[in-house]
Amino acid sequence: MIEVKNVSKGFGEKQILKNVSHRFEKGKVNLIIGGSGSGKTVLVKCMVGLFEVDSGRIEYDGRNFSEMNFKERKPIRQEIGMLFQGSALFDSMTVEQNVMFPLTMLSDLSQQEKTDRVNFCLQRVNLPSSHKLFPAEISGGMKKRVAIARAIAMNPKYLFCDEPNSGLDPKTSIVIDELIMEITEEFQMTTIINTHDMNSVITMGDNILFIHKGEKWWSGNEQEILKSGNPEVDEFIFASKIMQHLRK
Amino acid sequence: MKIFFHLGRYWLFMASLFGKPEKFSIYRRRVLEEMESIGVSSLGIVSLISVFMGAVITIQTVYNLVNPLVPLYVVGLVARDTMIIEFSPTIIMLVLAGKVGSSIASEIGTMRVTEQIDALEIMGINSSGYLVFPKMIAAIFIAPFLVLISMFVGIAGGWVAGELSGVIPSTDYIKGIQYQFLPFNVTFAMIKTVVFAYLITSISSYQGFYTDGGALEVGQSSTRAVVYSSVLILIFDYIITQLILI
Numbered sequence: 001m002i003e004v005k006n007v008s009k010g011f012g013e014k015q016i017l018k019n020v021s022h023r024f025e026k027g028k029v030n031l032i033i034g035g036s037g038s039g040k041t042v043l044v045k046c047m048v049g050l051f052e053v054d055s056g057r058i059e060y061d062g063r064n065f066s067e068m069n070f071k072e073r074k075p076i077r078q079e080i081g082m083l084f085q086g087s088a089l090f091d092s093m094t095v096e097q098n099v100m101f102p103l104t105m106l107s108d109l110s111q112q113e114k115t116d117r118v119n120f121c122l123q124r125v126n127l128p129s130s131h132k133l134f135p136a137e138i139s140g141g142m143k144k145r146v147a148i149a150r151a152i153a154m155n156p157k158y159l160f161c162d163e164p165n166s167g168l169d170p171k172t173s174i175v176i177d178e179l180i181m182e183i184t185e186e187f188q189m190t191t192i193i194n195t196h197d198m199n200s201v202i203t204m205g206d207n208i209l210f211i212h213k214g215e216k217w218w219s220g221n222e223q224e225i226l227k228s229g230n231p232e233v234d235e236f237i238f239a240s241k242i243m244q245h246l247r248k
Numbered sequence: 249m250k251i252f253f254h255l256g257r258y259w260l261f262m263a264s265l266f267g268k269p270e271k272f273s274i275y276r277r278r279v280l281e282e283m284e285s286i287g288v289s290s291l292g293i294v295s296l297i298s299v300f301m302g303a304v305i306t307i308q309t310v311y312n313l314v315n316p317l318v319p320l321y322v323v324g325l326v327a328r329d330t331m332i333i334e335f336s337p338t339i340i341m342l343v344l345a346g347k348v349g350s351s352i353a354s355e356i357g358t359m360r361v362t363e364q365i366d367a368l369e370i371m372g373i374n375s376s377g378y379l380v381f382p383k384m385i386a387a388i389f390i391a392p393f394l395v396l397i398s399m400f401v402g403i404a405g406g407w408v409a410g411e412l413s414g415v416i417p418s419t420d421y422i423k424g425i426q427y428q429f430l431p432f433n434v435t436f437a438m439i440k441t442v443v444f445a446y447l448i449t450s451i452s453s454y455q456g457f458y459t460d461g462g463a464l465e466v467g468q469s470s471t472r473a474v475v476y477s478s479v480l481i482l483i484f485d486y487i488i489t490q491l492i493l494i
């Protein structure tokens with residue numbers, strides 16, 4: 001469980017996050033949704049410590065992450081996996097080396113144990129035979145899967161995904177969503193996905209946080225969101241033709 | 249005012265490089281890889297430039313020596329000292345600022361804009377230490393060898409040019425390059441080389457590390473890396489020369 005308590009964040013004069021509080025549950029896929037530029041990525045980056053919050057705090061199962069220094073954060077960092085919007089695979093390394101990288105840098109496993117773990121993770125994301133390829137040689141969907149494999153290599157308690165579906169076709173998006181749901185359940189992780197994909201909202205919106213202009217605007221689940229009665233939420237949810245059609 | 253911002257951030261960046269390495273063996277392997285990419289891959293261009301520099305210095309010196317009282321072996325001496333004191337360390341390092349500096353800045357800049365650096369940070373890895381420190385150590389270690397090779401090849405180039413064009417007999421040239429040789433000049437050149445190697449790697453890494461934006465900004469960082477390293481090499485060339493030789 002991760003708790004965000006009264007977090008504010010700005011860049012210079014510009015206030016991006018305004019007093020956001022929310023609780024992200026364990027063993028669930030928690031969604032952060034909102035329009036482009038609403039501050040979703042900034043919130044996620046504050047949570048993982050890539051940005052420092054201006055005020056408020058982030059708690060990982062009661063541990064106050066915001067007050068820790070680089071060294072104190074290390075144990076928590078190793079419990080965090082993150083899937084970046086553009087996958088962020090290391091260009092100079094093969095698929096196998098990418099997944100092995102956190103194990104090599106941070107664990108004391110033997111070579112055999114590392115290889116086993118890499119094989120397990122790549123198998124888990126259904127990529128059993130791409131070990132020797134470089135990121136430039138594989139498709140966007142495959143990159144996402146390698147990135148997921150790398151993110152779960154260290155067996156994280158917390159998994160963050162920044163727009164896991166961006167740049168993917170609808171079918172591949174569903175595959176990635178399902179994969180994330182399955183591993184969340186399987187490893188009992190606290191998963192946080194930041195998305196504006198309505199399909200993801202409908203299929204895994206157990207706990208949805210809707211951000212609007214940097215504020216917590218609404219929260220609830222996928223049932224409630226369809227009849228929230230909140231104009232900004234409705235505008236977001238029913239923006240597409242297909243959703244408008246379904247509404248009627 | 250902006251320069252103070254950059255100076256401050258540059259020093260913080262330098263301080264951040266010296267965090268405790270996650271795994272020593274990995275840093276060692278990274279240093280070796282970087283030596284290969286910075287050093288070995290530059291051998292060709294360094295040799296090519298040096299041989300022509302040596303040749304041109306030799307021929308020009310002969311051409312400028314109109315006074316018959318000056319013995320011909322002076323040409324060898326001039327070629328030797330020009331290569332050792334100035335051309336090998338400074339020109340070669342300026343060329344490396346172009347070649348190595350732009351590649352470091354664009355490599356690190358690309359890693360920044362594609363969130364690969366964030367990915368390292370998330371894992372709890374000291375990203376600047378992991379990416380930059382090995383490059384710096386490798387460059388500082390390998391650059392003196394490149395410059396020594398450049399001196400040797402340059403002086404040999406002068407000899408070949410003198411021979412081919414017939415402007416100076418071999419015996420004179422060889423007498424010249426041995427005449428009143430000061431080993432300290434080589435030490436002096438090595439001091440400059442090490443400082444320049446540090447400037448190139450630290451400035452280029454800094455430019456890459458703080459790239460903000462996309463592909464366009466990576467290109468701009470890369471250009472700035474080359475320009476700033478070159479200018480600072482020239483300034484430090486002057487400062488070091490004044491400090492040590494006067």
Ligand SMILES: Nc1ncnc2c1ncn2[C@@H]1O[C@H](COP(=O)(O)OP(=O)(O)O)[C@@H](O)[C@H]1O
Pocket residue numbers: 011016034035036037038039040041042043
């Ligand atoms: N590093 C930064 N410096 C300044 N402004 C930023 C930075 N990162 C994001 N912003 C601004 O914060 C706002 C929210 O961005 P972001 O969280 O990326 O939106 P999204 O909800 O689409 O992920 C945007 O207006 C963006 O310009």
Ligand SMILES: [Mg+2]
Pocket residue numbers: 040041163
């Ligand atoms: Mg975003």
